[in-house]
Amino acid sequence: MAQVELKNLSKKYGKVTAVQNMDLIIPHNQFLVLVGPSGCGKSTTLRMIAGLEEITGGEIFINDERVNDKDPKDRNVSMVFQNYALYPHMSVEENLGFSLKIAKVKSEEIEKRVNEAVSILGLEDLRSRKPSQLSGGQRQRVAMGRAIVRRPDAFLFDEPLSNLDAKLRTQMRTEIKKLHQKLKTTIIYVTHDQVEAMTLADRIIIMKDGYIEQIGSPIEVFSKPTNVFVATFIGSPPMNIFSAEIINSNNNIKIKLDDNLYFDCTEDQKNKLQNKKNIFLGIRAEDIMPVENNINTSFWSFKRNVDIVEPLGTETQLFITINDKEIISRMYNPYAVNVGDELTFQVDPSKVHFFDKETEKAII
Template identity: 50%
Template sequence: MSAGVRLEGLRKSYGAVEVIRGVDLDIEPQEFVVFVGPSGCGKSTLLRMIAGLEEITGGDLYIGERRMNDTDASRRGIAMVFQSYALYPHMTVRENMGFALKYAGVKKPEIKAQVDEAARILGLDQLMDRRPKDLSGGQRQRVAIGRAIVRHPEVFLFDEPLSNLDAELRVQMRIEIARLHSELKSTIVYVTHDQVEAMTLADKIVVLRDGRIEQVGTPLDLYDDPDNLFVAGFIGSPKMNFLPAELSGGALTLVEHGGQTVPLPPLGRAPQEGERVTLGIRPEHFRKEGSAALEVDVEIVENLGGETYVYARQAGSDVLTIATGGARGLRQGDRMTARFDPSDALLFNREGLRIR
């Protein structure tokens, strides 16, 4: 049975250093929630506080309707999967998966039934008599997940579980974890620094910075409608282009692109004349058609087959990343016109907050 998780003003300090600064968050039963943010933002600390591996300095933690601040980790109804597999090297896959149940005094027939069911879900049936040294990285991670499944927790916690895998295995394991969530109908709280993992797995993403929540929403909500520069730059790959600009004569004059002007995006509130702002445009939103156009010089071209990334700039400007579907003929030093629709662009004020 899945349970929701509720954080109310949660705080964590190490002496005078506050690392989690009053976090409020509701996680619904059966929801897949991903914590993302740069290194040091507090995402793993927050997960460990939910798990009971870090003491709570202030605020309240609820799993289901039970306040868990002072409850031992073993009694919280959670199971955690770590970045390291933490398997017992002398035990077989079956023994690793059933160890916690054996330690808890569960009878052998029940252990076998639960381990066999977890093995079926994870496709480990043919590997049950192997030891960890005989398994690939992806197989070891599946065993670690299976060890969590057999406990039938109310909440699964994943702490960067794919970081040790190569790129191909990470893609495979993302599919496995998404399928697992769909089959088990479980509540999952998942930590990663990889926003691609967050976008592909999450029902809801929590973007953290400096121990605070910057924004919470579905992956597409954060992609389409970020609240600030930080979220806009963190969600999306390649990251959004940011162009310093100011309002002049009802249009945006780009400060670092030779004074070129582009139309304003549709806004409920236009900035003041002369106001300094930042225009955001995603690489994939450049198109052959569009009323906004930038003249730029090509510096680097990355041909990836189905897509091409062009890195270009005006003298003195930051590099502009442009995704194109068929610009294979471009070369370093070429002049190109990068067009986009103003309705695809976003605008941010001096403080980095979104102008809507």
């Protein structure tokens, strides 16, 4: 049971700011994912919560108790590290029981909790092995087990899956999700992988250069990105971003993508855009659909020659060019397309995102 609260939290290394005035409340039992590119301050934030990094400014509360000056050992959080951080000279069992031994828990209780963790994580056959005799996935499981046995107030995960191969990563992702459902504890999870963030999180925080760019549920940050950075960071392939011009003549607003590509906008878009001149336009690859016939007249449509074809099985990604910019379109239920073929593409205007050209913030 724990609520973790960050108040105006900052971290500076000399003149470099790693985390800037972060305010956040993580309620009990929430699976929170901090995601962002390398150096955005996400790991630093996590390490400050763990107590491994000194706080430059602001406060951290765990269960309404200020922990700024508390040692890591007194915070009752457990952490799973990217490189597993197992104790190489101890067996799996000793690794799991170490924290309890240090806390002088009775040996029957240690045994009970270790058995529990072993059965949750399926480590039965590995109990007496040393970490060097384990595979990457097994090591990561031991690392999680070590966190579980302590029954902490909160779990901190620092990019736990980034050293695993793709298949194992997917598998462990599911296991972590199951674990959260079983344990019902607060989890703060750091990753740079947006797929991990989307699949695991109750709530996502997208960070960049020490600032929070957006907080929201996975669906929110995907469908309503608040700025260009979030729009291009969440989703794969990244959202297509175009430079566009608003042409306002006689109260008829058109969006100009290119010298011979003008589109009308919907009524409520008109209100948003009438005072703008230059904007960024964002369209997700799946919203640029190649069509053969039954063209929807209320949709934007244009013809382009295909530059590159990338078949992925369930879908094919088509690369086209608009105004010298490479654009990706996703074709579901794919049929054979050759490089150079001219196709008609359609865009549902209601799926288009608009961003201010200067601030790069979403125009609402």
